[in-house]
Each structure stands twice: as structure tokens, then as C-alpha cells.
Amino acid sequence: MKPLDRIKFIQNWILEYCKSMPKEPDSLVVGVSGGIDSAVTSAICALTGKKTIILSMPIKQLKEQQDLSLKHLEWLKNKFNNTQSHLIILDNIFKSFKVSLSEFENEHGFANSKARLRMVTLYQVAASSNGIVVGTGNKVEDFGVGFYTKYGDGGVDISPIANCTKSEVWDMGRELKILDEIIEAAPTDGLWDDGRTDLGQLGMSYQDLEKSMIDTKSPSYKKYLEIRKRNLHKMLPIPVCKFNNE
Secondary structure, three states: OOHHHHHHHHHHHHHHHHHHOOOOOOEEEEEOOOOHHHHHHHHHHHHOOOEEEEEEOOOOOOHHHHHHHHHHHHHHHHHOOOEEEEEOOOHHHHHHHHHHOHHHOOHHHHHHHHHHHHHHHHHHHHHHOOEEEEOOOOHHHHHHOOOOOOOOOOOOOEOOOOOOOHHHHHHHHHHHOOOHHHHHOOOOOOOOOOOOOHHHHHOOOHHHHHHHHHOOOOOOHHHHHHHHHHHHHHHOOOOOOOOOOO
16 A cells, blocks of 8 residues: 555544544544654644644653654644644653652653653543544554553554554655654654663564564564563453453
């Protein structure tokens, strides 16, 4: 499928989903990080014509990441008149959270907590505007290696690009004329104080991950399986204790 056709398909899918709900939402709420996934998702949401609320939610963010987020907000506002953007700084909330849990210090846990604080923020804004939260996970993250925070940024109402590979997301970004700086930026979840990239965390590029997902003979297939196994619990339903008579 060509990038433009894929964009139109996702756009129509979002509209049809909204119409199928018992009460059609008035708005689509998207968190924008400065990365390609959220940039493409927010642009497609705006293309639907529905009110699209875009949130930039920095938490001790590196300047270059936050600058890209703000540039994308400005790009969206200039391109679409149905968008509404907000900068919601969560630094003090996270600082208070860390102080309250200082007895339970853990770097990885606090990184995940940033994602969960953003999730809570997205749902609060959605609740105030009869909106739904739109996820930004792609196929590799959501179904390949589970590269997201469980019940955090994975907790969304709809996930329109979840069946798109990272390469397809980049292609759609070029079609949408997303800022070159965002398209060319090294993918990162922006949850770490040292600015570590997705490649640094996963140990594989998205291109190699995509090849491994479809080709068991790929040189990186074994490595891909190791990463997938490590995160498989995120992609499975929540374990529930069931009794014999249920």
C-alpha cells in the first residue's frame, strides 16, 4: 500500500470507529513527544476533521526532544485549524512523586512512571472534552518486541498505526511533510535523563527488527526472539485467577 493510501485508510478507520461508539467522541487526544510516531498519528487525526487536542507533556525533558515536540505543535497549528495544542509541564508532579517514593528508588521504575503520568494526563484531558486517547505505538513496538510501558502508554482507546512498521510510519511522515528534523531524529521514548535512544535500549535498529519479524533466516532473528521473550508479558492479556466453576 502506498503511503498516501495508508494515510487515507487510517483516517477513515478513525472516523468509522468514532461513529460506531455509543456516544461519538467530540475530540481526539494525542500526546506528542517530538518523535515520528506521534507526529504522524497526530497529523492523521487532524486530517479526519475532528477536533484534535495535542499535548506536549515534558518531564525533565532533554531540550532537543522538547524543541522537536514544540516545533511539531506549531506545524500542526499552522496546517490544521481543527487542532488545539497544550503544553502541560509535569516536572513538579514527577518530582513530588519521586520524593514520596524515595524509599523505593529504581531508575527503570521511575522511567516507566513518566509514561504513566502522561497517560493519566491524556485521559484527564479526554474526559474533559468527551474525547478518546489515541495511541502512537507502531507494529514493532506493539506486536513485535513489546517496547512500551505496560498499562502505561499502552493504555489507550485506539491505536491507529499499530499495524504499521516503523519504515511505513517514516514513509507516511514524508508523505505528510512532517518536519525533516523529526523524520531524521534517532527514535527515543524520551523517558530517560541521559536521553538514551531506542537502539541503545533494544540493541537492534527498527530496520533489523522488522526484517527479523518476517524472516526467520535473518541474522538478527535470534536476537529479536530474545527481546520479544523478555517483553512478551506486556503483549498478553492480564493474568486472571480463575476458579474451576467459572
